[in-house]
Structures are given as C-alpha cells and as structure tokens.
Amino acid sequence: MAQKITTIGFDADDTLWQNEQFFRMTQERFADLLADYTEPDHLAERLRAAERKNLSHYGYGVKGFVLSMIETAIEVTDQRVPAPVIAQLIDAGRDMLRHPIELLPHAQDAVEAMAESHRVILITKGDLLDQDRKLAQSGLGQLFHAVEIVSEKTAPVYARIFDDLGEGAGRALMAGNSMKSDVIPPIEAGGWGVFVPHGLTWELEHADHPDHDRFHELPDLSGLAALVDEIEHG
Template sequence: MRLTVIGFDADDTLWHNERFFQLTQARFAELMADHAGADHLGERLIEAEKRNIAHYGFGVKGFTLSMIETAIEVSEGRVPASVLAEILAAGREMLSHPIELLPDVRPVIESLSDRYRIMLVTKGDLIDQERKLAQSGLGDLFDAVEIVSDKKPAIYAEVFARHGEGAERGLMAGNSLKSDVIPMIEAGGWGVHVPHELTWALEHAEAPLTHPRFAELPDLSGLPALIERIES
C-alpha cells in the first residue's frame, strides 16, 4: 500500500522534553522535603495530574498547577507562600527551556518530504508547542501542523483525512504507545513506536506486538527503510 502522509509526534520524538519535567519534579521534591518524601510526593503528584488533565490539558501549565495543588494537599495547607512562588518560577522556567533535537531528525524528515506529505501531530499548550516548533528550526519541513488537546482515534482519523487520504494510508511515529501508536492503529493507520529513554508515567501502555500495523524502531534513522518495507 502506498502511504501518503507521514505523521510525527513532537516532544521526545523530535526533541527532548521529559527531562525538563523530571528536573523540575526533583526541584519540587527538594522544596517540599519538610512535608513529604520524594516517593510519596511523586505518587500524589501523578494522582493530581490524572485528575487535572480534563481541566487543564497536557503540558507545563497543567503540570505546574498540579504541583501547587499537591503542595497544598500534602502540607495540609501549611506550605509557605515563598515555596509556592518557587514552584511557579520553576514552571515559568520550563516554558523557556532550550530545544535540543534528537539524532537524525532533520535528515530523516527531509528524506521523506519529496515523496509524502509530512505532518506534525502534537498535544499540549498551544503557545508552548508553537514556541518549541519555531525554535526547533523544523517548521519549514511540515506540510501541516496539528496541535490537539488529546490524541484519540477520532482525532487521527480526522487529521489524516483532512491532510491526506485517511488514516489507512497514513503512518504516525512517536515515543508514546498510548498517544502516538495505539490510537493511530485503532484509526486504521500504521503506528511506529520510537522509544525515548524518558517517558511520562501516564503515557505507558502495552505494545500491540501482534498487530500487523505496529512497528518499533530504536530511533528515527530506520524510518525510511521501514516505510519502504511497508510499501513493498
């Protein structure tokens, strides 16, 4: 089958991202050391993030608000205002972190751009995702950019139909099984898992190893050869 659109996730597929969340969470643990141990604090933070995704969405702003909520909860309202101010400052700093591309990203996309429509499909805060794309220097390589509130099969079906010939003739490459791979396969397309060394706990899922439209690569450099095999 001839593919028409190749989709890419952004964070931790094209550039590093999760490392900044983990560094900030470590700082959060230091700030809250008088109120909770790091493990307990991390568990409470994950619970808060799960509750808040529906309200705040994905990204730095929701993460920062979840840290503040967790700080208030674990301290039973005794957390000093100065600590809350430092949490807010840490969140603002995350919104300006530098962009560091992962290996082979630009050459791989360039090698595919003559034969396929290239689309970026990412979720999170609109302003922050636009900033990262602009600073990455990759914006000129994409025929379409979709910044969505969440990644569900219906979303993939809609954007691949709008920018190509449907998910059935599309491929999505990303580091998250839960967001980039499984829902794309459920929409009828190819889902290619490109693991990153750091993955947010809420993005973990079981790989659909037996599905004929699932593939896994150690890095993006193998994507052009994989596509050739799919189309052969």
C-alpha cells in the same frame, strides 16, 4: 503486501526534541522544596494522582504540570505551604517554558527525508503557545505540510486529521514515543503506528505493545525511511 503510504505523522515531544527530562528535573526540584513535609516517593505518587485528575481540566503541558504541583504542595502541607515555595514552583514553570529546544538524534534527517516524498504532519498535544514556541525554535517548521496541536490523541482525532490533510488513515503512518498516544490510536484508526522509544516517558503515556501487523518499532528515527520503503514495496 506492499501498500502506498502518502502521509507521515510525527509526534513532537520526546520524538523530535527533548521534553520529559525537563519535567523530571523540575519534579526533583519540587521534591527538594517539599522535603520537610513528605518523602519523595509519596510526593511523586500524590503529584501523579493530581496530574491524572487534572488532565481533563488543564490539558497537557507545563502549565497543567505547575498547577498540579501547587495543588499537591497545598495538600501534602495541610494548606501550610509557604508562599515562597509557591513562587519557586511558578518560577520553575517559567524556566521550563524558556528552555532551549534540543533536537533528538536523527530527527531532522528523518523529517527532511519523509518531506521529500510524503506529506508530513506534526501531531502533538500540549499548550498551544509552548508547542508553537518549540516548533519555531526547532528549525523544522518549514518541513511540515501541516501542524495539528490537539487536546487528546484518539483514533477519531487521527482519522479526522488523516482524512482532512491526507488520503485517509489507511494510507497514513504515525511515529512517536508514546505507545498510548502515538501508536495505538492511529492503528485503531486504520493506519500504521511506529513506536520510537525514548529513555524517559511520562508514566501516564505507557501502554502495552499492540499485537497488530501495522505495528512497528524502531530504536530511533534513522530507520524510518527504510521502514516506510519496506511497507510500500515489500
């Protein structure tokens, strides 16, 4: 059954531009710095536990990641981590916050195409200053009708955004690389969720594919316009 979509939501990190690869690179640097104290696999497990625990305190993004690395370093060294190591972890975080934006293939074309016929909204999690920086550097900012930087992506959050900035979740579609944050919650809110997988996705964002007629998957954003047309016109 054909249905009109009036609002398109886009995730930012690892949907429009590279992000997770810089976290992975920094985590490898972290493992090198702590190599004398613990094995990489154990360190990664401890860091993941710290990140999960700290989400409610620090939120998403580089700053919370760096604080979790420092906390993990203190724990695995029994509070003997050298000050220069802490300094290097802080420097690594600064490097991440300075890294130039790398748009993913088809990202700009997809946003431009959708902006011609629909209201497009950027909906992302993370640190406000860092997300603002990345959006400004991306060159895509002028294409969005609105930008929402939220602490969590839940069904009520999507419902509010699509009510306030669109015509409700029933006429909205969200595209992103995180099944947990970009796909399942907008479907639960009553909209469409389009999974656009990225080669690297943070483990805490993994979730099972939903069995729902408003779930779709695309290999990349080049097929988004055709998918929206198919939904709208059958």
